[in-house]
Amino acid sequence: MSKNEKSTNQTNIENDKTLTTRQGHPVTNNQNIRTVGDRGPATLENYDFIEKISHFDREKIPERIVHARGAGAHGYFETYGTVGDEPVSKYTRAKVFQDKGKQTPVFVRFSTVVHGNHSPETVRDPRGFAVKFYTEDGNWDLVGNNLKIFFIRDAMKFPDMIHAFRPDPVTNIQDSERFFDFCANSPESFHMVTFIYSPWGIPANYRMMQGSGVNTYKWVNQDGEAVLVKYHWEPKQGIKNLTMKEAAEIQAENFNHATQDLYDAIERGDYPEWELFVQIMSDDDHPELDFDPLDDTKLWPEDKFPWLPVGKMVLNKNPENYFTEVEQAAFGTGVLVDGLDFSDDKMLQGRTFSYSDTQRYRVGGNYLQVPINEAKKRVATNHEGGQLRHKNDKAPGQNPHVNYEPSILGGLEEAKQTGKEYTPHVKGNLVRESIDRNDNTKQAGETYRQFEDWEKDELINNLIGDLSVCDKRIQDKMIALAEEADEEYGRRLREGLEQADKQGTSKNPLGATNAEQAPKKAVDKGHDADPY
Ligand code: HEM
Structure with a gap:
């Protein structure tokens, strides 16, 4: 038999469409449970039925606490090797940005924020824009939104903000009074409210919107020197936002329009593209500015801090399965690679705890072994166990008995530090205070x-x-x-x-203007009035 010819046995296996149980047992009857006589009752030893139904009972995992509704796609990021006119290495040693033309695979998830999975995609809401770069140094997640700023500047306020934006805990109806009660009493949100209530609060679809890292990050070069950076994605398809009327018309026809638009575009080979830009500032407090560079409610003015192109991203493949790829995808702001760093931005630091914490609950302790979340490089850790762990993170040649470090018996060893370590000096009193440059309007x-x-x-x-x-x-x-x-x-x-x-x-x-829609408001009775 030549190398290219397949044995009959192999061909049979490839063509075999036989339904089996999860144990590999062939299923000869998928229509009827086993009963005493054709009218029942059923018996408890219906193992294959009980397995099937109990797996179905567990098909859903908790939806994301925010950004539950989303759509995803695969593609690649291609670096220009430069930042504006300069070599990118002047500012960062991150390998993903070096060597003009180098491509890095990515997975992107777009989302709405406030409402649950399957809520309409025409809502007035920020849109999530999360990108996972599978770099040669391991994964980098850039977890952003379409708008460039945010409602709050301190992570302490996030749960309250989301509660206020969500449906009322009694009526389960979203109520603009709760939204504005929070925003009016959190004046730092006013800039974001101005964007959200304009057409920028309803992007036409996911392909025709910008993206932004929102929070301030750092880039670190080979000499251990850092700069502050903001990231922005600019769609090559152009930007399109909707009026309230246009959104209402779309919603009446199709409440999945953004997911469908992305899926259909990729299926017909019309691959969406975004160019990645950064804004750069020296790594200090910038007392000359009337805002704090770490305040995520502020834009960095483009005339002072120009948008510098660093690469482009193309999305060219739809997921093969929504659940395994899009639903189980886990992005986090802590997922950085060498040459990229956090800034002192308090929001960013609060976010960084929240993502992996929720993912251990939402997907499970071994969520990083799910293929969509796995780094596309060798992973070698001394982690053990946990639910649904299905492989060990071991290096070839490692002594499998040594699951600790340090050791002289052939266990894993620390990596060598390449490039000068970045060791910022931090000094100050421990306080609970707002930043002092806090002009809100x-x-x-x-x-x-x-x-x-x-x-x-x-x-x-x-x-x-x-x-x-x-x-x-x-x-x-x-x-x-x-x-x-x-x-x-x-x-x-x-x-x-x-x-x-x-x-x-x-x-x-x-x-739609409709006086009868107005629910009974606290304005009628005053907030302090006894509701009974
Ligand atoms: C302190 C503030 C924030 C906290 C505590 C927070 C927390 C969370 C949590 C718990 C999730 C669900 C993650 C999951 O289940 O996998 C999430 C998702 C997300 N957040 Fe935040 N968030 C904050 C602010 C922001 C900001 C400012 C942005 C925009 C830059 C943002 C963008 C996103 C995106 C895009 C997702 C969805 C990621 C995906 O597609 O899976 N968040 N956030």
Whole structure:
């Protein structure tokens, strides 16, 4: 038999479509359980039925606590080897960015944030933009959003923020009063509210939106010198956002439109591409700026800190199975490689604990052995056990009896430090304080003034719609923030709310004006009133 000819036996195995149990037993009857007579009762020794149904009972894992609804795709990142006009090695030694033209496989998951799996993809919400780079030095995750800033600047506030944005714990209905109650009393959110209530809060789909790391990171070069960086993805397909009316029309037809758009584009070979840019700042406090470079509610002005291209990403393969790849994917801000580092950004540090913590609960302790999360390089650890561990992280030639370090008996050994170690000096009192440069409205005003007229109109109308059903004290706080940001912004919001008050109109969550939709509000009875 020549090398290329397959034995009959092998061909039979390849063509064998026989249904089996998980134990490999052929299933001869997949239609009927075993019963005493054809009318039952059933018997407890129905092993194959009990196995089938009990596996089905466990098909779902907990959905992500945020960003539950998502879509994913595979592709690659290609580095330019430069950052703007300079060699990238001047700023970072991360291998993923060196050697012009080098490609690194990636897996990307896009998502909405607040609502559960299968919620509509037309919601007004940030969109997640998480990228896993399978680099030669192990995995790097860049866990970002479509917008470049965030609602809060301290991780302590994240659970409260998400509770306020989620449906009411009693009615299970999303309630804009709870959203604005939190935001009006967390004025640092005002810049993000300005984006979210504009058309930028409803990207047309996942292909036509930007991405951003949002938090400030560091790049470290071969000499152990660091700079502060922000990452941004720019879609080559262009950017497209929706008005409330357009979103409502799409939602009436298809509440999976963004997942479908991404899947269909890749299936027809129309591969979406993004260019990766960084903004760079020297690694210090920058007292000359009127914002703190570690404050994630602020944009770094492009005229002072230009966007410098470093590479591009192409998505060219759909997942083979949604659950195994998209649902079990686990991204985290702690997943960095040599040459990339954290900044002191408090949000980033809080996030970094949260991701792997939730993934141990959501996917399981051995979530890093799931193929989508595994590094595409040799992994060698002394970790042992845990549920569903199905292989050992051992190096070839390692003494398998030695699962500890240090040892002279052939166990794993520490890697050599390449490049000078980066050892920032940290000094200060332990405090619980906000950063001191905390102007909450200046950049919101700048953003408002940069919007086109139709974007301003949408912003004002959307805010009036959702704020008009809120407690007057919340409205007043939001108007005061808008006035502080920009005279016209504040005036239009005030006038619009006064008019809505006279007309008694309010909006339902999709934006159709409908006074009857307004639930009974605390504004009627006052927050302190006894609900009974
Ligand atoms: C202190 C603030 C934050 C905390 C505690 C936090 C926590 C979490 C948690 C627990 C998850 C679920 C992860 C999983 O189940 O795998 C998640 C997902 C996610 N977060 Fe955050 N987050 C924070 C802020 C942010 C910010 C500022 C961004 C944007 C830069 C962001 C982007 C994402 C994305 C894109 C996902 C979905 C990742 C995926 O597709 O699997 N988060 N976050």
